[in-house]
Amino acid sequence: xxxxxxxxxxxxxxxxxxxxxxxxxxxxxxxxxxxxxxxxxxxxxxxxxxxxxxxxxxxxxxxxxxxxxxxxxxxxxxxxxxxxxxxxxxxxxxxxxxxxxxxxxxxxxxxxxxxxxxxxxxxxxxxxxxxxxxxxxxxxxxxxxxxxxxxxxxxxxxxxxxxxxxxxxxxxxxxxxxxxxxxxxxxxxxxxxxxxxxxxxxxxxxxxxxxxxxxxxxxxxxxxxxxxxxxxxxxxxxxxxxxxxxxxxxxxxxxxxx
Amino acid sequence: xxxxxxxxxxxxxxxxxxxxxxxxxxxxxxxxxxxxxxxxxxxxxxxxxxxxxxxxxxxxxxxxxxxxxxxxxxxxxxxxxxxxxxxxxxxxxxxxxxxxxxxxxxxxxxxxxxxxxxxxxxxxxxxxxxxxxxxxxxxxxxxxxxxxxxxxxxxxxxxxxxxxxxxxxxxxxxxxxxxxxxxxxxxxxxxxxxxxxxxxxxxxxxxxxxxxxxxxxxxxxxxxxxxxxxxxxxxxxxxxxxxxxxxxxxxxxxxxxxxxxxxxxxxxxxxxxxxxxxxxxxxxxxxxxxxxxxxxxxxxxxxxxxxxxxxxxxxxxxxxxxxxxxxxxxxxxxxxxxxxxxxxxxxxxxxxxxxxxxxxxxxxxxxxxxxxxxxxxxxxxxxxxxxxxxxxxxxxx
Numbered sequence: 001x002x003x004x005x006x007x008x009x010x011x012x013x014x015x016x017x018x019x020x021x022x023x024x025x026x027x028x029x030x031x032x033x034x035x036x037x038x039x040x041x042x043x044x045x046x047x048x049x050x051x052x053x054x055x056x057x058x059x060x061x062x063x064x065x066x067x068x069x070x071x072x073x074x075x076x077x078x079x080x081x082x083x084x085x086x087x088x089x090x091x092x093x094x095x096x097x098x099x100x101x102x103x104x105x106x107x108x109x110x111x112x113x114x115x116x117x118x119x120x121x122x123x124x125x126x127x128x129x130x131x132x133x134x135x136x137x138x139x140x141x142x143x144x145x146x147x148x149x150x151x152x153x154x155x156x157x158x159x160x161x162x163x164x165x166x167x168x169x170x171x172x173x174x175x176x177x178x179x180x181x182x183x184x185x186x187x188x189x190x191x192x193x194x195x196x197x198x199x200x201x202x203x204x205x206x207x208x209x210x211x212x213x214x215x216x217x218x219x220x221x222x223x224x225x226x227x228x229x230x231x232x233x234x235x236x237x238x239x240x241x242x243x244x245x246x247x248x249x250x251x252x253x254x255x256x257x258x
Numbered sequence: 259x260x261x262x263x264x265x266x267x268x269x270x271x272x273x274x275x276x277x278x279x280x281x282x283x284x285x286x287x288x289x290x291x292x293x294x295x296x297x298x299x300x301x302x303x304x305x306x307x308x309x310x311x312x313x314x315x316x317x318x319x320x321x322x323x324x325x326x327x328x329x330x331x332x333x334x335x336x337x338x339x340x341x342x343x344x345x346x347x348x349x350x351x352x353x354x355x356x357x358x359x360x361x362x363x364x365x366x367x368x369x370x371x372x373x374x375x376x377x378x379x380x381x382x383x384x385x386x387x388x389x390x391x392x393x394x395x396x397x398x399x400x401x402x403x404x405x406x407x408x409x410x411x412x413x414x415x416x417x418x419x420x421x422x423x424x425x426x427x428x429x430x431x432x433x434x435x436x437x438x439x440x441x442x443x444x445x446x447x448x449x450x451x452x453x454x455x456x457x458x459x460x461x462x463x464x465x466x467x468x469x470x471x472x473x474x475x476x477x478x479x480x481x482x483x484x485x486x487x488x489x490x491x492x493x494x495x496x497x498x499x500x501x502x503x504x505x506x507x508x509x510x511x512x513x514x515x516x517x518x519x520x521x522x523x524x525x526x527x528x529x530x531x532x533x534x535x536x537x538x539x540x541x542x543x544x545x546x547x548x549x550x551x552x553x554x555x556x557x558x559x560x561x562x563x564x565x566x567x568x569x570x571x572x573x574x575x576x577x578x579x580x581x582x583x584x585x586x587x588x589x590x591x592x593x594x595x596x597x598x599x600x601x602x603x604x605x606x607x608x609x610x611x612x613x614x615x616x617x618x619x620x621x622x623x624x625x626x627x628x629x630x631x632x633x634x635x636x637x638x639x640x641x642x643x644x645x646x647x648x649x650x651x652x653x654x655x
Binding site: 011059062063064065066084085087088090092094098099100101102103107111112114115116117159 | 259262263266269270273274472473474476477478479480481482483484649650
């Protein structure tokens with residue numbers, strides 16, 4: 001379970017940034033008063049155009065960024081007062097996640113298992129299960145730098161799942177990946193839902209959202225424009241399809257703001 | 259957790275060819291190569307000088323005294339060939355063309371000066387670009403002058419000791435160890451500082467900027483490990499790399515002396531062995547450890563701030579000059595370790611090491627130098643932590 005309440009994030013602007021943005025403001029608001037809930041066994045999608053605040057929100061959930069105001073609860077743990085405990089419950093995967101090219105998948109998985117405090121025998125058991133599932137046994141001892149993008153993504157999946165997290169955060173997990181590699185991620189998200197895990201993922205690929213989502217939130221310029229179930233979203237649609245409805249909602253917010 | 263991170267970062271670093279070359283290979287091989295080349299070149303020069311026939315031009319009477327004495331000089335002073343010239347014009351031309359190594363002008367009335375017991379004029383022509391030839395001419399003429407002087411004492415029936423009012427003897431109270439320490443002792447800390455800095459540089463950039471650039475830091479920060487633990491684990495590898503690079507340079511120097519026998523003077527060798535005692539090495543590392551932590555602490559905030567490997571490198575490289583320059587203080591004789599110099603970072607390590615080699619170290623000043631470096635190292639660690647803890651600096655948004 002993820003509970004986000006009145007979450008805001010402001011970044012201080014450097015002189016250089018102020019000049020670039022042609023503003024006199026000393027702060028930029030990335031996320032403003034965002035509240036939502038992600039339930040176990042359901043997939044929550046955070047949808048928004050580039051620069052809407054999706055990544056900042058997910059970084060706050062995964063405790064990389066500290067919110068300016070608001071609260072975050074991860075699997076019953078207050079992520080602000082106890083970030084280390086909250087992190088134990090989270091698995092974090094992005095499409096652009098880099099891996100240590102000079103390590104082998106085995107070494108990398110062991111490293112992360114150690115960081116999460118996973119006992120050796122449990123780690124071995126989980127690793128083997130995931131290797132079999134993702135057909136990774138052949139390249140487990142090769143240096144990651146020599147693996148293909150698809151193989152690397154499989155390593156990232158094992159790395160995300162090795163501590164069996166209750167909550168999984170996917171930040172544009174399929175961006176830049178080919179269809180076959182992206183399918184691995186889609187399958188992983190489905191499996192997580194089946195296993196009763198809480199899944200939140202950000203995307204701007206409507207077909208993925210359509211395929212996977214149970215709940216949806218649309219974020220634009222740091223604020224939520226919609227927050228509800230996918231069924232509610234579909235039933236209230238004024239445009240022909242999801243993409244058109246998404247564009248309509250975003251454009252409508254621009255008109256309202258002006 | 260710190261050790262888990264340290265172990266992984268060390269493994270990662272040791273698999274990076276570029277870091278490995280800068281950290282281990284270059285420091286280890288540099289001194290054996292440089293010293294071997296230096297010894298080979300200098301001995302080949304010496305050999306060439308010993309076997310080379312020096313051509314000496316001479317303008318003056320055919321039967322002059324200088325020519326006669328020059329011909330009589332033993333071959334142990336170097337082979338020579340005398341070429342007579344009628345005037346100085348052609349002689350100077352040949353000197354410029356390097357056909358002659360040096361030349362002497364003996365006036366026609368040279369004998370008259372000698373007979374009248376007056377100093378006889380001799381002009382030496384040489385080409386300053388032909389190294390060592392002025393010195394060769396000086397050594398020949400000093401020998402000839404000595405012979406002429408002895409002859410003059412005999413002619414005047416004088417005893418040499420009666421013309422010498424003082425018999426001065428110089429006695430050096432400094433031991434060879436002290437002399438090595440004060441005169442050449444600056445080289446050792448310089449090597450350590452230069453290589454310690456370079457050794458820290460690549461891992462610092464790779465483990466902080468590199469991780470940011472490759473997008474791996476974000477994943478690491480989502481693990482339940484405190485940021486200070488991540489920083490300490492990484493910093494440990496940076497410090498170890500600096501110490502390893504400096505130690506490899508020392509090992510290279512040691513190999514040059516012990517295996518390649520660069521030093522053939524047994525007395526000097528004995529002194530070097532005496533200097534490289536267990537106590538010396540322990541004290542040296544006691545000074546180097548906070549220095550390397552200080553280097554790491556200087557580089558990490560830059561590496562954390564930089565957005566790319568190139569950017570980090572372009573900031574840290576000039577810093578190298580700034581840090582290594584004070585280490586050159588050790589090359590100047592006369593600058594001693596005192597309360598002021600012991601308070602100047604880098605300079606204090608260089609001077610304390612010099613004193614350590616010479617065996618004249620004041621332990622109070624050593625403690626002051628160590629405390630200053632330790633304090634700076636602590637400040638550098640705090641600054642690094644503050645920078646690493648700043649969320650905007652660890653993630654490229």
